[in-house]
Amino acid sequence: MTGFVDLFTESNSALHRMDPRVKIASVIFLSLLALIISELGYLLVLAGVMVLLLLIGRASFSKTMFAFSYVSRVMLLIVVLWPIFDPSGTPVLLEFGPIKITGPGILAGLATAVRVFCLAAVWYVLMFTTSQRDLVRALVKLGLRFDYGLSLAISLRFLPTFGATVESIKDAQRARGLELDRGGVAKRARNYLAVLVPTTITALKTADTLALALQSRAYGARADRTYLRELSMRAIDYVALVVVVAAFALPFAAKYLLSMPL
Amino acid sequence: MESMEGPARPPQSPAKFVSPKVVALYAMLTALTTAVTMTLVIPLPTRGYYNVGESMVFFAAFTFGWRAGMICGGIGSAAADLLLGYGFFAPITLVAKGAEGLVAGILGNLKGGAPWARIAGIWAGGSCMVATYFFAEWIFLGFGVALTELPANVFQVLLGGLIGLMLSQAVAVYRNPRSKQA
Numbered sequence: 001m002t003g004f005v006d007l008f009t010e011s012n013s014a015l016h017r018m019d020p021r022v023k024i025a026s027v028i029f030l031s032l033l034a035l036i037i038s039e040l041g042y043l044l045v046l047a048g049v050m051v052l053l054l055l056i057g058r059a060s061f062s063k064t065m066f067a068f069s070y071v072s073r074v075m076l077l078i079v080v081l082w083p084i085f086d087p088s089g090t091p092v093l094l095e096f097g098p099i100k101i102t103g104p105g106i107l108a109g110l111a112t113a114v115r116v117f118c119l120a121a122v123w124y125v126l127m128f129t130t131s132q133r134d135l136v137r138a139l140v141k142l143g144l145r146f147d148y149g150l151s152l153a154i155s156l157r158f159l160p161t162f163g164a165t166v167e168s169i170k171d172a173q174r175a176r177g178l179e180l181d182r183g184g185v186a187k188r189a190r191n192y193l194a195v196l197v198p199t200t201i202t203a204l205k206t207a208d209t210l211a212l213a214l215q216s217r218a219y220g221a222r223a224d225r226t227y228l229r230e231l232s233m234r235a236i237d238y239v240a241l242v243v244v245v246a247a248f249a250l251p252f253a254a255k256y257l258l259s260m261p262l
Numbered sequence: 263m264e265s266m267e268g269p270a271r272p273p274q275s276p277a278k279f280v281s282p283k284v285v286a287l288y289a290m291l292t293a294l295t296t297a298v299t300m301t302l303v304i305p306l307p308t309r310g311y312y313n314v315g316e317s318m319v320f321f322a323a324f325t326f327g328w329r330a331g332m333i334c335g336g337i338g339s340a341a342a343d344l345l346l347g348y349g350f351f352a353p354i355t356l357v358a359k360g361a362e363g364l365v366a367g368i369l370g371n372l373k374g375g376a377p378w379a380r381i382a383g384i385w386a387g388g389s390c391m392v393a394t395y396f397f398a399e400w401i402f403l404g405f406g407v408a409l410t411e412l413p414a415n416v417f418q419v420l421l422g423g424l425i426g427l428m429l430s431q432a433v434a435v436y437r438n439p440r441s442k443q444a
Contacts, residue, residue, distance in 0.1 A: 067347030081406025123349025
């Protein structure tokens with residue numbers, strides 16, 4: 001759980017080459033699709049599509065397992081806990097005291113678990129196939145102000161650095177007898193302080209230096225700045241965008257305009 | 263509250279960008295929040311981990327104002343969710359931690375950051391975060407999961423708030439050695 005596993009994997013799959021803006025739009029539309037569908041069968045179909053997307057994106061098996069280790073726990077919790085708190089429906093299977101386990105309750109729990117799988121998997125497809133640099137670039141092209149984008153890019157750049165700083169300060173303090181996992185809340189808080197104060201002061205010093213570096217490189221000198229790499233939509237990207245929008249819009253219309261059971 | 267604007271820009275400057283000091287500071291606070299959230303973790307069965315990332319949200323809010331608390335806390339925590347593979351939680355985290363930083367920053371800096379203001383900030387900001395997570399989990403994951411998560415979130419706010427409070431006072435001494443706070 002600790003340490004920095006970069007979810008992005010270098011590869012040349014169709015999803016890697018896709019415009020990051022289309023991928024961000026796909027995440028939004030496919031998430032909404034997973035939220036409007038409530039029938040277990042259709043959700044399983046959507047889950048199959050997600051697995052297919054992971055395969056197309058050539059997701060590495062170990063990273064997928066790392067990411068799913070948490071989601072699988074949540075799915076298990078939902079399947080177990082949902083029927084206990086959902087006494088609706090007629091075929092009552094079990095009853096003790098106020099708790100009723102019903103057939104529809106169990107099905108609803110399963111459907112929610114599959115929905116959570118879909119919601120999680122669509123983010124993995126994005127994170128596995130898009131580098132952090134491309135994500136920030138896409139956000140800037142989508143209208144995020146350049147200076148905020150720069151701030152975000154810098155913070156992603158410094159993330160592994162600070163991670164290493166935290167780890168090395170933790171080791172240094174441990175060597176002096178610090179115990180992070182003992183004692184009550186107040187004692188633990190004081191112990192964490194021994195790690196966090198040096199880390200924070202390092203970060204604030206870095207911020208001062210960084211501000212000077214930005215200024216000396218004429219940050220913000222011109223409003224009409226140019227970019228080294230431009231994003232450009234290819235024909236296939238437009239096709240993908242249309243497919244994704246249709247994949248959301250058609251079931252949405254079927255459910256809420258034609259009131260079909262989905 | 264700390265002034266975040268940096269030195270005044272010369273009037274002929276054509277670009278309207280945030281000052282480099284703010285870009286650098288916010289970038290560092292965001293990275294710090296993400297790094298602390300990801301590295302200082304206590305494993306748990308439900309959401310996988312407790313973390314002391316809360317403390318960085320409160321620290322940013324108390325030391326640099328509500329804007330820093332909202333932006334760095336919200337984006338830093340959401341980025342940690344994304345990078346750890348809890349991507350679908352990132353939008354919820356953005357709202358929950360952003361609101362926490364915003365509220366803690368506004369309330370915690372009343373009367374120049376008096377102790378009662380700080381405690382009110384932790385209480386109100388923490389309530390925002392716990393409530394956002396509770397209702398979001400209720401809607402998306404069901405009542406049972408939301409209920410099991412609740413004590414973990416409350417504990418995380420208490421621990422994080424305490425650490426954030428002490429951290430902001432320790433760093434205040436570093437930033438202004440003549441101040442009497444300790």
